[in-house]
Amino acid sequence: MRAPSFRWHAATSLADAARALAAGGPRALLLGGGTDVVPAIKRRQYVPELLISLRQVAELGRLEPHGASLRIGAGVRLGALAADDRLGVGHTALRRAAGVVASPHIRNVATLGGNLCLDTRCNYYNQSLEWRRAVDYCMKAPAGVALAAPAGGTCWVAPGSPRCWAVSQTDCAPALIALGASVTLVSAEGQRTLPLADLYRDDGMTWLTRRPDELLAWVDVPAAARSTYWKLRRRGSFDFPVLGVAAAVELAGDVVTAARVVLGAVASHPVVVPTESLLGRPLGDDAIAAFAELATRLAKPLDNTDYQLGWRKRVTRAYVVGALRELRGDDPALLGVLARRQAALIPA
């Protein structure tokens, strides 16, 4: 399966990349590690006119303290990130999320920025042009190629629906949102910084608030006292998450003073679960159970990924309970067979 022809520009700096992106127009595409973009190009989900390689942009590869946060360039490779000593115990959720993306080979190339901007995915969309023709295409790519705005076509996940229900399957976004990260976007016009959660929209087609002329430059990641990331996938490698649970808490003694819990892969965006019910008291079994109920209600898996949607919803409850019990300090050995699937819980 071969890629179509395109023009090529190897950006030399952030400013150069932003300039090329602005000049390239709607059919210019940024290439970070390429591990998601290249297959999509081969499958003709994108037919770019211009590819802008970010490999030589040194600014994007930085990883350094920035105030009380860690500033991580969008070009940092996920494998290197997961193994980086500068990610302390305060960044456990990120280290785990980055360390379970796809496979080791892919993590050696894939970038943090690419994972955060990952196109929403769907079993009707992540297919070859020929396959998609057999279902007469779908709303996200009505003429074969992905469009940013509706232009007809059916969402086969929910054929009566006016919107696209493709799924956000990034591992790193839920983890970083749970840690309270902010993201900086750069364009030829300047730059802006926003909470990472605000980068995402609940829309399978325009899943990012990033403008077409902006590129994701870096994230600033505060540390959290305790955090974790649990990933559900059929196999312990390769697979995208069909559920991700990221959680971070601050404790005073055993009383929760701050908490963020984010669900991945159960909607078109990372779902932030309100945590008021957890605050001001210990992480008791009852509090965890009630919170898990709430989180499960917010999870809206649909029939467009691996596993049946009802089961994914059921596991959402089990995962939220497991993640919070882990943060409470329960012995991982007592968390059962599902917990053992969390690669990060298994000492290598």
Added chain:
Amino acid sequence: MPPQPQPPQPPTAGSKVVLTLTVNGEAAEVAFEPHKTLLEVLREDLALTGTKHGCELGECGACAVLVDGKPVLSCLMLALECGGASVTTVEGLARGAQLDPLQDAFADLGAAQCGYCTPGILVTARALLDQHPAPTRPQIEEALAGNLCRCTGYLSIYQAVEQAARKAR
């Protein structure tokens, strides 16, 4: 039936680019079209057919090679991205007629059955042993978690990696 929507056509095939690739320690000047992957350039323009492909979409690991010592999937990497890098393929593992200890162990223990996923697994295991000369079983499993094998069930592969590690010490 109604006419099928046609996707936007890519620009017509561009002229080739010329790049110097360093593969298995040899610098080679090679001309190829910009859309070609490292896999395609290795196999078609450099005649290094030892590197295989099972999906061309990054879903099997058969095309793994080392770029600057790290295992990557050559089907997902545009050859244009590899200028200045050092690429190692299965053809580069032996030292002359002397096989890499991994190659000997794989051959002796039957860790290569059909042999099709073998080149990708060998280079991946080479990178593992370079980093961890005495890997634990979980480290081997994790390092090879991006290489599908349909023949062996992986068990003889683990044994071969362990035997090669022992012999190298």
Added chain:
Amino acid sequence: MNIIGKPRRRVDGRAKVTGQTRFADDLTLPRMLWCRLLRSHLPHARVDGVDTAAAAAARGVKLVLTGADFPIPYGILPVSQDEHALAQERVRFVGDPVAAVIATSEEAAQAAVQLLAPRYTPLTTISDAHDALATPAPQLHTYAEVGNLHKRVGFEFGDVDASFASAPHVFDDSFFYQGNTHLPIEQHATLAAVDGDGKLTVWSSTQTPHYLHRALAKALAMPAAHIRVIATPNGGGFGGKSDPFHHEIVVAGAALRTGRPVKICLSREEVFYCHRGRHPVDMRLRTATDACGKILAMDLETLLDGGAYGSYGVASTFYTGALQTVTYEIPRYRFRGARAFTNKPPCGPKRGHGTPQPRFAQEVQLDKIAVALGRNPADLRLEQLCKPNSLTANYMRVGTIGLGRCIDAVVEGSRFRERWGKLPRGRGLGIACSSYLCGAGLPIYWNKLPHSGVQLKLDRSGGVTAFCGATEIGQGSDDVLAGLVAEVLGIDPFDIRVVTGDTDLGPVDLGSYSSRVTLMMGNAALEAAGRARELIASAVAAELQLPVARLGFAERRVFDLEEPTRGLSFADAVIAAETRHGTLGTVGSYRPPDSAARYKGGGVGPSPAYSYSAAVIEVEVCPDTGWLDVTQVWIGHDIGRSLNPASVRGQVEGSVYMGLGEALMEESAFRRLPPKRSDALVHKFPSLLEYKSPTTREMPPCTTYLIEDPDPQGPLGAKEVGQGPLLPIMPAVANAVFDAVGVRVDEVPITPEKIVRALEEAARGRPARVGPTGFPDVGWPEPLRVAPPWEGGDGKAANETPRRPRPDKDAKDKQVPR
């Protein structure tokens, strides 16, 4: 023995670890063109035409081909010659090839395929076997037996109903086994070229070069003698490269038309469309037992979802019943099976061909019987194993049986007696057994020719070359050939040059399928090597003035057994033989013994020998979410004799791996879009990412026991190992899940969703199971009635009717498939 029985490097090992093995897509030739195919995007349609003008005019395009260029049908079985290289008047599944573009580059060919404009009239979509039963028209194929039922078969060995009527216990269960696919990592590839003398050479990743040779000769209307097929080493086969394929015939035809080499390499998605994988099968299994659980009679019904074409399907249908009898004693047996045509990629032979599905049913039901009657499932099996050297109810001739020892080994290794039924909730053990054939007793097309031939060339250099049509698909057949010849001649396997898979150079071997190669090629190799040894021995005996009986062959020497320092080097011995006898060459061939089954359809199932396996599997199940982890496997396999234990162990472990994939996650799933909105029926995920093949993270530790009980039919006693050890894995997982959480998943794959559903059923007070609740009405015809051997039968059916004439078949193709 010096070579045989010791683990050693296989002869093709070095090439495989250096990247030197030349797979089909590694080949290129000067002036080579590339081919890409246009495949149907509709599941079922009439083809009204293909507008090729724009594609033919596109840059780099040399040739465009359509169905009109390939009017002659072919197919692997003589009774189902229902395929064409490119579609004729009909497309029958999404992925059915319609047209081909041959161009100067793969990019140019692919771009031009987009310019082809096929015109279709859609027809009714038939989604699965139940749909096919309900939708007799339009027929996918007019040669179908009735409506969209391709074939129905039925046998009854003894009065089954009488046994059921008087039995103390009757167990009646329904099962469903989902389809799955081979998933070799190598994508199929073929290169065809016209030689300097005008003959055609085709290199292809095929398991069956001989059958491809026949199909090419037929479909291209060319003399077979002008076609040479070279099976390149296969990057995995597992049955998926056993049919002649569209793309092979298309590039051959294109090479003939352009006079230039033409290559195609399929995309992974196209490999899913070639398929020929495991049939989805609905089953109903009724078993009558005595008070202790001993089987008195068995009644099996199967319904196979065959996909769009015949492939091996008629044989697959027979195989869902034929081997049920060779494991346990079954005094009376009725089997009825049917195969449906549906608008999906054709199913065919995958590792275990037709037998894993009923094996799953039988072994799970035995577990239920054991639980119901309070028996230990290992004992229940041990008490009723088939007897060695016996005939079964359906006239399969069983030879050696090492199954008892296999069971003992895995039961002891897993401490099954101490732990089964006693582990804490969430953990469980399951046991299951199986058997498989060592090659089919009859060839696919009827003849009395050898099934395998081996030719040896020895010359004054001391070199030995072994020629055979057998195909190396990763299983180690080249090494079996070299190892056996080396053992007989007293040389090293690496002294031998092996030339295999080439229809010009080697004698015919029928191919790498049905676990036939070790036994059949091995026996042919022993015969050829034995004859060579005689020639050498007679010359050396004359030179040393010794009786032939005193000569030994070992360590590259031919020597006096009583005075071992006296002798010749092997090379000098060959010189002596060439001097005495002239140019040296020997041949050997093998044909299986005649079958005892003389009823129509009795050609499927007989084998020179049967291998046996037993497995115990330990699982951990999360009672809340149904998550299932296999934590340990113990497997015993009755190999007869291990020719190269390193290879044998690899085949066992690989079978366990593939069995776990089938048991836990692999699934050829299809999506039928809402019929009100669309006719579409698509493969749900034709990719290596979404078709879930287990990674290193899913493979549990596995303890393998090789049980050696040499079988007189096998070469030096060897039996098969490539397929049998897969069979007990799926039922052993299902039985372990029951032991862990008390629910039955009577379906494959066994997923956490299904376990949860069964647990919920149990919580509601309903039967703690998921699975089909019945079996559809197939409209069975009267079965053939054959009295079992112990009821005075002679292997013939009492009510056999003359064979139905098939007007669409020529006379010589009118045989029952084997």
